[in-house]
Amino acid sequence: MAGDDVNMTTVPPVLGVPSKGRLMETTAELLSRAGLELVRTGNARGYRGELRGLNGTESLEVAFLSASEIARHLMEGRIAAGITGEDLLQETIPDVDAVAKTRLPLGFGHADVVVAVPECWLDVARMSDLEEVAAEFHARHKRLMRVATKYLRLTRRFFAEEHGVVAFRTVRSAGATEGAPAAGLSDLIVDITSTGSTLKANRLKVLDDGVILRSQAMLAVRNDMAETPALSEVTQRLQAVMEQQP
C-alpha cells in the first residue's frame, strides 16, 4: 500500500495543521479546549510550530500546511498525523484505512461530496438514471459525458464501481466547479457543498442518491505512528472534548 515503502523510523512525529482561515482558527480553538496551545515558532508567518501543554515535558512539533497537502504528506509519511477533511483523505489516499485507520471526527467543516446535474435534466433523479443517460449520451452525441470535479478518484469509484456508470470522462477542475456545466465545460459535476446554495444558484440539483461522502474535519493518525505517546495523548484529549459536546 501507499506509505508502506516508508521506513517506520523515518516518519517524523509531526502533526499537520491547516495553515490558514477558518479551518486553522477552529482547529486552534478545539485544541485549546483540549488544554493544548498551538504556537507558531520562528517568525509569525512561519510554517513551523509546536503544540504545548502535553503531559510530560515534550511538546509536539507542528507543520502548518494547506488542507490538501496534509492528506498527501500523511500518505507519504512526511507527517505522523494531521487535521484535514475526510474528503481530502479519501480522495488523496487510495486506501485510507491502510494508512491511517484512526480518524477522529472533529465536528466542524461539515460538507458533502455530491453528484449534481443540471436542473433541466427533468428525467434524472437517481444514479440509475445517470447510468442510462450516460450510455444513451455516448450513442447519440458520439462523445463521453463529461464530469467536472476535483475528486477524480472518488468520482471514478462511486460512478463505476458502485453504480456501473462507465460512459463518462472526468474533467479536472481547480475551482468554481459549479459553473462548469453553464460554461459548457462539462455536462455535470461532482463537488463539495455544505448548504447546497451555490449549486442551486447555478441551477444544479443533487441526485436523490448522489451523496458520495459526508465529510468533516478529522484528526487522522498514521497506523505506524498511532502508539507515539504524544500523538495518542492528543487523540485522547480531543476525543474527550468531542464526547463532552452535546
Add this chain to the structure above:
Amino acid sequence: MAAGEDMGQRILRLFRREEFAPVEPPIVQPADVFLEKSGEAIRARTFLFADPDGREELCLRPDLTVPTCRWHLAHADDPAAEARYCYLGPVFRYDGADSDALHPREFMQAGVEWFGGQSAPQADAEVLALAVKAVRAAGVRDVATTLGDVGLIRALLEDIAMPPRWRARLLRRLRRPRAFRATLAELTGENGPRARTSISPLIDALAAQPSMEHALELAEKELTARGLDLVGGRTLEEIAARLLEKAENRAAEPLPKEKAALIERLLAVSGPLKPAIVQLGRLTEEAGPALRAAWEAYAARVERIAALLPEEVMNMTFDAGFGRTFDYYTGFVFRLEAAIGGRRLPVGGGGRYDDMLASLGGPAVPALGMALHLPRLAAAAREQEATA
C-alpha cells in the same frame, strides 16, 4: 527477460506460419476509445495522460485488440475484406502498488486478431486451438480452459418480451452480478412498487396522457416555469423522450417471475462442454428462436473444438456466467489458466467481438482474437519444467 523474448519470437513465428500477418500498432492511443470499449476492470487500470497542450487525452495501450482494430481501419485497402493479424508487443496496466513479476505494469503480449472470417464456429475453434498450441510452444503443458458464450444471454433477453429500455439496462448491468440481480427483482416487481423519486410527480403527469407531444409540452412548460436554460449537452427532445419512456414503462406488465428465473438458470449453467449442450438445450425449450440459434452455434462450436483438440476438449469447462464482465465480447469467450506459485492465474484469453469494427466507424465485420500474457507463461513454463 531474454528468455521471455525468445518465447515471444517463437510464438510470433507460430502465428505467422498460420498466416497471420505481423502488425505493430502505436503504443500511445487515444483514451476515449478505451474508456468506452473496455470494462471497468481494464479502465481502472489504464495509464491516462494528456498531451503537453492539454488537448487530447491519451493512454498507453492496455491491450492490442483495439489498437489492431484501429490499425486495420486505417491501413487495410478494404476493411470489409478478411484480414488476419498477429502481434508481439508491450502493453501497460496499472495494478496499484501490488505490481509484481506476475502483475507487471508493462509486459509483453502476443496474440492474433481475425476480421471477417467465414464460419464462426470454425474460426472460434481455430483461434482457441492456436492459443492452446502457442501455450504448448511456450513449454506449458497444463492449462485449465474455461469457455463462455455471452451470445446466449443476449439471445435469451431478446426472446423474452419486455420494453427495449429494460433489455438495454439488463445488458449494461450484466457485468455487475449484484446489480443485475437487483434489476431483475425490480422488473418482476418482486420488491413491491418502485420507490418514488424526486421526478415522480412529473412522470405521473405524463403517464396520464403519454405521447411525445405531451412530453415535449410538459418539459418545455417545466423549464419555462422554473426559468431553466438547457445546459449539460442534452437536448429537450432527449429529455422528453426519456420521460415518455419512463411514463410508458410504468404501464408495462412486470417481467414474469419464471422468465427472470430462466435468465438466472441460464447464467448458472456450467460444467464439461458436451453435457452443457444438453443443459442449454432444455432451456431453449422455454425460450424462443434467438436462444435456439445461439444454442445451435454453441453446439456447432463444441463439435469443431472436439475435432481440433480431441484430447483437450475432455478437460475444458463451460461457464455461462464467464465473460459477462468483458464489455466488448459478443459471443464466444475463453480463458486459459495455469498454476503459478500455488495460484491459478490467467495466461491467455480471447473471444469474439463482432460489434467492434462497426462501433469504431468501420464496416460491420465479424471479429475475434486472443492474446497471451508472456511473463506469466514464462513463469508457468519454468514451474512445470521444475516439477516434471
